[in-house]
Amino acid sequence: MGLPEWVPEGVDITTPNAARVYDYTLGGFHNFQVDREFAEEAQRAWPGIYQLAHANRSYLGRAVQFLAGLGVRQFLDIGSGIPTLGNVHEVAQAMIPDARVAYVDIDPVAVAHSRHILAGNPHAIAISGDLRRPDEILAHPEVLGLLDFSEPVALLLMAVLHFVPDDDDPGAIVRQFDEAAVSGSYVALSHGIPAGAQADAQDQVKTLYQRTPTAIHVRTPERVVGLIDGFTVVEPGLVPITDWRPDPEDDEPPQPAVFAAVARKDPA
Numbered sequence: 001m002g003l004p005e006w007v008p009e010g011v012d013i014t015t016p017n018a019a020r021v022y023d024y025t026l027g028g029f030h031n032f033q034v035d036r037e038f039a040e041e042a043q044r045a046w047p048g049i050y051q052l053a054h055a056n057r058s059y060l061g062r063a064v065q066f067l068a069g070l071g072v073r074q075f076l077d078i079g080s081g082i083p084t085l086g087n088v089h090e091v092a093q094a095m096i097p098d099a100r101v102a103y104v105d106i107d108p109v110a111v112a113h114s115r116h117i118l119a120g121n122p123h124a125i126a127i128s129g130d131l132r133r134p135d136e137i138l139a140h141p142e143v144l145g146l147l148d149f150s151e152p153v154a155l156l157l158m159a160v161l162h163f164v165p166d167d168d169d170p171g172a173i174v175r176q177f178d179e180a181a182v183s184g185s186y187v188a189l190s191h192g193i194p195a196g197a198q199a200d201a202q203d204q205v206k207t208l209y210q211r212t213p214t215a216i217h218v219r220t221p222e223r224v225v226g227l228i229d230g231f232t233v234v235e236p237g238l239v240p241i242t243d244w245r246p247d248p249e250d251d252e253p254p255q256p257a258v259f260a261a262v263a264r265k266d267p268a
């Protein structure tokens with residue numbers, strides 16, 4: 001039996017992959033047997049991990065609404081994932097119809113499906129890119145054609161920095177974006193932190209992710225704040241994702257193992 005038509009050429013369907021596993025945990029269809037089995041193994045090791053993915057996605061939506069509410073009209077979403085519920089351009093353009101969104105991901109399925117759903121949207125693009133090579137993203141012709149870096153830009157780093165090992169210096173990566181951005185720009189992130197009471201479960205999941213191309217590197221809240229030290233963290237600070245400006249209508253279970261922050265670039 002052939003592969004579905006949405007599968008880009010050359011995709012490895014024998015190794016689980018973070019983008020497709022995340023898609024499956026959110027109820028998406030752009031994943032393979034190997035990803036589904038992996039997600040189910042992770043869920044057995046850490047019951048509640050699917051809710052964690054949903055909570056991260058809800059936080060992403062709240063952060064984009066918050067930023068659009070402040071008048072931010074441009075978004076650079078790196079590690080954007082496979083499009084699913086509540087994509088950044090949908091949330092932002094519901095508030096600002098000509099809000100511009102550049103999606104960047106290392107995963108070919110994420111990029112291909114993003115391009116597919118963005119066809120006909122003049123204000124959004126998707127490119128293949130690696131967060132560990134910020135200069136290439138910032139110099140990419142499609143990014144430069146869409147985003148105006150003389151105006152504020154929101155850099156979204158949602159559930160992606162914990163795929164960047166210390167050896168790749170995630171702080172220096174964020175600083176490169178900081179240098180490219182004008183004051184009034186923002187960075188919004190979510191990041192896995194050591195899970196305390198759930199440390200054993202988290203260790204099992206970290207071991208599982210070593211089977212994927214992107215191992216997980218959790219960092220303490222102090223280290224996560226250190227990654228964005230050029231920015232001013234806005235209220236309520238760096239907090240568990242479910243505590244970041246929660247929607248009073250939601251009753252999501254607390255998620256103390258992934259923290260969130262939104263931070264502003266102030267004038268020098």
Ligand SMILES: C[S@@+](CC[C@H](N)C(=O)[O-])C[C@H]1O[C@@H](n2cnc3c(N)ncnc32)[C@H](O)[C@@H]1O
Pocket residue numbers: 018019022056057060078079080081082104105106107110129130131132157158159160163214
């Ligand atoms: C857990 S998903 C998060 C998706 C989305 N940001 C969200 O929060 O809903 C992590 C994404 O980061 C991507 N990713 C991992 N390492 C990356 C890198 N070095 N550069 C770009 N994307 C990366 C994966 O392919 C995956 O799509």
